[in-house]
Amino acid sequence: MAQPDYYVPSIDAIIKQAKALKLSLATQLMNGGFEEHCSLPIVKSLNDGGHVVDLELIDGKYAAIYVRVSTDKQREDGWSVEDQLRRNIAHCIRKQWAFKIYSDQTLSGSYAWLDSELQKKMAKDRALRYKQTFTKIFLDDASPMKITSSQRRQMEEFLDKKIVDLEEATVDFSDENETGATEYDDDKPDYTGGRHRKLKVRPGLTLLLSNDQRIHTVVVTDLSRLCRSTTLFGELGRILADADISVEGTIERLDYIKRDADMAHGLQGAVFSWFAAIKLQEVVANAIRGISQMLMNGRPHGQVTFWMERNDDGFAHLIEERVRAVRRVIELAWSPENLGYREIAYRMNKEGWQPPRGSRWNGVAIRTILRRKNLMGAQTIFGLDWPVLPAIIDAYDYDRLQQHLATKSEEPIKKSAYSTGYLLTGILRCSACNTTVRFTTNSGVEIYLCQCEKSVREETRDKRHFRLLRQDADRFFNDLMRSYGRNMVKRIQEDPLRQRLLDEIGELNEQVKGQQSLRQERISAATSQAQSTLANIAINPENPQFEIMLQQITTTLLNGMCQTQHALEQRLRMKRADLDRLDQTERPLTTGDRIAQWDQMDDRAKNRIMRQLISQVTLLEIGANEVLEIRLNLTDDNVMPHVPVNREYRGRQVRRRLPSVAEYIAHAYALTT
Structure with missing residues (x-):
């Protein structure tokens, strides 16, 4: 069978792109721009073992493959994203369905889609589940754990605060797992300027439901990938039924979630989802019991701080070389010079102490270390200080240190603003690692460069990753907009969307x-x-x-x-x-002839116009050649003819050159004729 002259992805390539989706970015961009981080384009043909398989739309609609795991560990082990993808893609190939992948990897099945009222209801459900489980294990009269009245009061205060946080929360902290049972340890190592925040929402499912008029079937492995509660099941089943969307499971039958399902099937599905919710509560209880048992046996829970490590039995012990660095930080904090956090970090760098992460100390790391109860050997879990860590200073010295630190002014850490003042910012994309390409400089040379490690680091550089001279790229796209910009505007305005x-x-x-x-x-x-x-x-x-x-x-x-x-x-x-x-x-495109004013605009204004016209530009490798694929913001027929890329090798570096617009138009005309 003759190979097509356009790029046809293999199953492995599709899975690699899906696994590279950045759900952490998607949850931060729910106001707009999250789509590219939780979904892939529609697949109408793919390379299956060297054979090109053409897939079909059903009445203009495609099948939606939905995958989800709850944690990073699940993403790599056990019920993995790759296993789900292979099963679901194989199902679509057997049915000859064109498909689009939606992913919520590392997000809990108890999270809802973007619906404020539903999110509030789910937050109350989580709070009630946590309260019932916590009370039964720790505060119930029949609880096997014996605590003092003071400890009971501390736990009750913790629980009251926790319930309020769960009911009112619109964000989720990264150290909470799917069960909601893990204590959100304030002493958890963190040197990034604060705990990572993300919306309690599933962007992939949100996008899937917003595209319901373009979908005929949702393909998923089992019910737990979609929902883990009766509330979510009822809402989701109704939306899918109203949109005339069926659901097919590749591991378990999902006949009770389908178009025109009778009432008995609907009630049967509600029962199954109710059992799933009960199972989730059991998981919460088991997690809390496991954590408390570990702590009572003297073993710390979760990740230990950077100056400790676990032995084979799970107990923590000190790393002497790193302890010396921590003791030096404490000495500088007690210095009569009354040093600030940044000044302490400066002196630690000057003296050559190894930092917790990266190559340099910073004020956030210093402040975090000095405020840890880990210094006195305690780990704060469930509102109590558990003595499960080896101490560096005693409780008396720790209290004195905190009183001393209270006299220091808080030093805000300034974040550098990301500039969008370049012509192609936010448009270029690397197909090798599925990341957005950004502008940077290298030895004084301005380039658009993929920011992944394989592209940035010289010793591991992969020549397939996006790397293009800014001067050459800006020259081509400026000429393209002058020559073809009006045609782009016309096509956008005539879009049948x-x-x-x-x-x-x-x-x-x-x-x-x-x-x-x-x-x-x-x-x-x-x-x-x-x-x-x-x-x-x-x-x-x-x-x-x-x-x-x-x-x-x-x-x-x-x-x-x-x-x-x-x-x-x-x-x-x-x-x-x-x-x-x-x-x-x-x-903005219809208010005057903006293309005629192109040369009078700066790069920031040009970038705004180009974002309205072009969705993304990707560097692809087709056979032995490289091309740029330009996708317009159109519903159908949105790919322009490929732009040929000339490669020049200079030692270990590869320099890419783009043709002139006249050469590109002649090349595109030759392809069409």
């Missing part, structure tokens, strides 16, 4: 109007069948849990049905917001 959005808004308006009567019918059907469904799955009515399960399942399902209209209205608001964003994108 506007009419598609208007049609979808009209359909949603009709669905909202007809929802009231349908909702009443479904509520009546759910009420009459709830008890029989529980009987069908062999739940004994005499079981004490029967009435509780019946009430919870029925309430969850009925409340979800009653909120169907709310879900439709929310989708309607999202579509109208998409239309508003499209108007905002086109408005």
